[in-house]
Amino acid sequence: MRLAMKLGSLFLVILLLLELVIFVLLYQALLNSRINEETQELISRGNNHRDVLEKKFDDLTLHHVALMEQQATTKVVITDTHRNILRSSSEIDSKMKDILNKKINVTHHGVLIESDWQDKAYFASVSPIVINGKHKAYVYMFLDTRFIQDMNRHLKDEIINVSLISLIISIITVIFLSRTITKPLIRMKKTTQKLSRGYHKVSLDINRNDELGELALEITSLSEELYRLQRERKEFLANISHELRTPLTYIKGYTHVAQRPLLSKDEREKYLNIIDEEAENLTKLIEDLFELAKMDQTQFLINKKEVSITQLIRKVIDNIKPAFSSKKVTLDFVTDGDYRLKIDDKRIAQVILILLDNALKHSAAGTGVIVKVSDSKDHLLIQVIDQGEGIPKEELPFIWERLYRVEKSRSREKGGSGLGLAIAKEIVELHDGKITVTSQLGQGTTMTILMSKEVRR
Structure with a gap:
């Protein structure tokens, strides 16, 4: 037997075994990932409802909690401690009743009490409502398991189909094996081994006009899909962290200030x-995040009205100025007039807040930040000028990308999640505007927003 046939026969056996292991691992990874994602979301929704009801249980x-779930794929049932149903988002069937009657032992974090998707009709979680240290009620969340069963059948069919195609290609490859196709097969084997270890971002030659090219395309597409799902989960969590941190910080800070006994009535x-x-x-931010969770990518709703951009910026500066004062960084506002634009005032305020927050993070004590509004021929210019550490020239084109941070090792307290500037850029562009940056290391950074004097959409 020729060496090529010997190598081909050995490679065929190894390839078939390897493909079986890879497909099984991928099947389990995809199925378990989706199940884990859905069950964690189920618990999270239950905890969110629980948090709302703990604040106001009436x-x-x-x-309102039941009404929110009527348009969702999940169902909610709220019971008292004796399992009496207080409210539900839909009719309760016998299978739901069986779960409601189960003995439970839960913590305040909420737990999954039904996870058998093969034999049971629902995933179910429960989150206890604790008021003044006592259990007041329970929030049960239900999610139909049929979509997982359908996904399981579909994955099995796809794996069988791909396996059959792969087997045919492998047999043909052994028959017509030559040195010219041995090397790409070995590279493909190494790639599938990387996939089995969880390395999803792979690269293969997909330009071949044969079965090897088709297989490379299938593997590459699968790896890209796994990588995209992983990236989107991380981006969503980072969005929540970045978007909620700033308003919560100000609410907490001003609450402490308002509690000071020596404040005058007007100051309080x-x-x-x-x-x-x-x-x-x-509240508006949270509504947007719920909407964001239903989308494939970040989108913002723009509600425009004519406002004074000058007054809007003054208001943002007044709100954030205590943070600058505490760090001993000056914050000044310069304008040559009172300008009015047709914009979404809350979104543009959010942009200014993001830029000021970034400027503060990268400014040392004793330096200053200037917000400048001026008129040009076709645009209104809004500039945030700091005297901070600056941005390296080679990094400037990438600062608008999501999750991109100039200093990779720095903490979130200084560097943030890397989403702020991406969000600001999207909001400005939705207003038909443009945002640019100039910077010099050690001297500072200038963020410039160009807004059309007549904003149309």
């Missing part, structure tokens, strides 16, 4: 108004 809140009223405004912004 009939109206119970009604001023701080309480700021807290109320930040709470309103936070």
Whole structure:
């Protein structure tokens, strides 16, 4: 037997075994990943409802919680400690009743009490409502398991189909094996080994006009899909962290200030108004995050109205100035007029806040930040100028990318999640504007927003 046939026969056996292991691992990874994602989301939704009800446990809140779930794929049932049903988002069938009657032993973090997707009709979680140290009620969340069963059947069919195709290609490869195709087969084997170890970002030659090229394309597509799912989960969690941190910090800070006993009535009223405004912004932010979770990528709804951009920026500066003062960084506002634009004031305020927050993070004590509004021929210019550490020239094209941070090793307290500038850029572009940056190491950075004087959409 020729050496090529010997190598081909040996490689065929190894390839078939390897493909079996890879497909099984990929099948289990995809299925388990989806199950884990859905069950964790189920527990999270239950905990969110639990948190709302712990703050205000009354009939109206119970009604709102049930109403929220009526349009979702999940179902909610709220019971008292004696399993009496207080409110539900849909009719309760016998299988749900069986779960409701199960003996449970839960912590305040909420737990999954039904995870058997093969034999049971629902995934189920429970989150206890604790008020004044006592169990008041339970929030049960249900998710139909049929989508996992369908996904399981589909994955098995796909694996069988791909396996059959792979087997045919392997047999043909052995028959017509030559040195010219031995090397790419070995490279493909190494790639599938990387996939089995969880390395999803792979690269193969997909330009071949034969079965090897088709197999390379299938493996590459599969690895890209796994990588995309992993990246989107991380981006979503980072979005939540970045977007909620700033308003929560200000609410907490101004709450402590408003509690000082020596404050005058007017001062306390001023701080309480700021807290109320930040709470309103936070509520809107949470609504956007729920909407974001249903989308494939980040999108913002823009509600435009004519506002004074000058007054809007002054308001943002007043809100954030205590943070600058505590770090001993000056914050000044310079404008040559009172300009009005048709914009979404909350979104543009969010952009200014992101830019000021970044400027503060990278400014040392004793330096200053200037917000400047000026008029040009076709645009209104809004500039945030700092005297901070600056950005390396080679990094400037990448600072708008999601999750990109100039200093990879620095902490989130200084570097953030790497989403702020990406969000700011998207908001500005949705207003038909443009945001640019100039920077010099050791001298500072200037962020410039160019807004059309007439904004149309």
